[in-house]
Amino acid sequence: MKGIRQLAKHLDISIGTVSRALNDKPDVNEETRKRVLAAAEELGYVANQSGRSLRQGTTNVIGLMIEASQETVENGDNFFLSVTGGLQSVFTRHKLDLVMLPCPSDEDPHEYLKRMVARRVVDAMIISATQRIDKRIDFLSKAKIPFVALGRSSSGGNYPWIDLDFEGVAACAVARLVAKGHRRIAIAAPSTDINLGYVFVDAYRQALERHGLEFDPSLIIRVKSSEQGGYQAGTELLQLENRPTAIILIYELMAIGLYRRMVEAGVVPGRDLAVIGFREEPRARFLQPTLTCFRLSLRDLGTKLAETLLATMPAYSALYPKGAQNTIWPLELAPGESDAFTITP
């Protein structure tokens, strides 16, 4: 089936009526609508998206930009694939399609985004891995493209974002460890300029302060956000003089590498070293002793992301009252055995 013209001819009615029937417009005879829908189904007609887009000025496509960094790839980090389900559950209601736009690793993310937006392949964008200073945010704001960011940034002033509750996680982790008698608590933070690193370390500092503990910069161990990074963090931790008795990890898979390094060194997590991981992750579920970490539903996060985005789009904002356009997403403590011992001074 080529186009609406053939379908209309086949039904012996005008293309206008066919279009109205297909698009659920109210002013169509019920009988006519049924005939049209049946014929479309039978002949496999679906409206050409370019034609629609050109006329309507919208593509009905939402882009999720992802950066396939070496690290992400090696980690097998499927954070986004999980969020995707939640996003789609909302978008489907409005016949919006989600496409993932992988930025080639050799292209500047900002340039890539500009190109995609300028070509108008999407109506709106979801960006993530926000940097502390992120040009993409300024660009999208200025270009008035609806968007939502997964992650805060110092850029762009007021813009829609959702971020994980790093403060809550840091505060909870520090409080637990302090309650068990720990005084020297290390933290494994990312070595990149990603904004969550700053947020997390700040919150850790403040939590220490609240508990009257001195902040020691040497306890911030900067490593890659990966299993290997966790291993590296383990190595650096072992080399610290006056070795910390506890460590908080900012990335879920670090725990696996850290455990391995500890086992190699004869240091037993949960007995000689308290470990608190970040996000609960299937692959870390089998660590022995079980890892204390934090739980969240990536699907629900995706749903919220989608709703936040739609609230900023004129065509949908009525359905999704704007309200809080910035959300701190809570994580729930999932206690394990990795920090279940008490330090006696």
Next chain:
Amino acid sequence: MKGIRQLAKHLDISIGTVSRALNDKPDVNEETRKRVLAAAEELGYVANQSGRSLRQGTTNVIGLMIEASQETVENGDNFFLSVTGGLQSVFTRHKLDLVMLPCPSDEDPHEYLKRMVARRVVDAMIISATQRIDKRIDFLSKAKIPFVALGRSSSGGNYPWIDLDFEGVAACAVARLVAKGHRRIAIAAPSTDINLGYVFVDAYRQALERHGLEFDPSLIIRVKSSEQGGYQAGTELLQLENRPTAIILIYELMAIGLYRRMVEAGVVPGRDLAVIGFREEPRARFLQPTLTCFRLSLRDLGTKLAETLLATMPAYSALYPKGAQNTIWPLELAPGESDAFTITP
């Protein structure tokens, strides 16, 4: 910058000339072309893709369909993200953009594909995770949409595909094990209807036959393609009477779960049980003893996939001589310690 009309007005020339200049057509004055390109850059003009698509009949977008199954997500399987780099390196040369189309887990993959194709959001498709009988292949063939499949299938007769050399891997693994004296060799295969399972098990059977070993169906352990599946395979292996002395795994992350199960049972891989893994994977690199497995470049695989696809597209086939439209992609043995012992009967 709104559209080509404004840009043309700004330059005081016709939109036709602007278009020709922007699209590298030969019949444009060099001076004019420079002025146009400069103005476009300055004003941030990029052609609206819907307009282009409608006129040209092509979208210049290639779709990579991915199925975000529960398993894939939990595994953190980033096979595709890695292949993406290779795909893009080829597509970029032709100003083609790659988008990943995630099929919602509650939608039938075949219906999803039909919808995407009918809406003409992409010029061509890359599909994967091919089933033994895969309706998508018949559909794409019939609809004459250029496509390439990552994975063979029994469907569709003659169509372009690339697949990993499962035969080679199975043959090599069995030969190695037999040479070390193993007579009872188990194999962990996928429990789903994915075609690679059939191909791999067949090749394993044939390899046994070549070495004069009897095929024992109880040695085919069907489990999920995941870490957990590997663990499960370990459990089942331990329960087998006349326990096999070796196991071949069909999925890379199975090794991690299998090792864990073996350690729990006091069975030492590389001493009490020979293990040969499938694809070399960063996360399995730290297993002790090191895993014998097979190496391939996912980036190169992506490049080949892209080239195979372009060879089937009329607009590019001249540049990519069709030649072999079916490729068996070789894997290179990466010997480790996990199968380095000899059985003495």
Next chain:
DNA sequence: CTGAAAGCGCTTACAG
């Protein structure tokens, strides 16, 4: 409730 017509933003024969 339906039809005829305009026009979304481009590219591309066609004239000159």
Next chain:
DNA sequence: CTGAAAGCGCTTACAG
């Protein structure tokens, strides 16, 4: 080498 015009496939005021 450039301009004027047609037309890709739709949706949507506008008339009736």
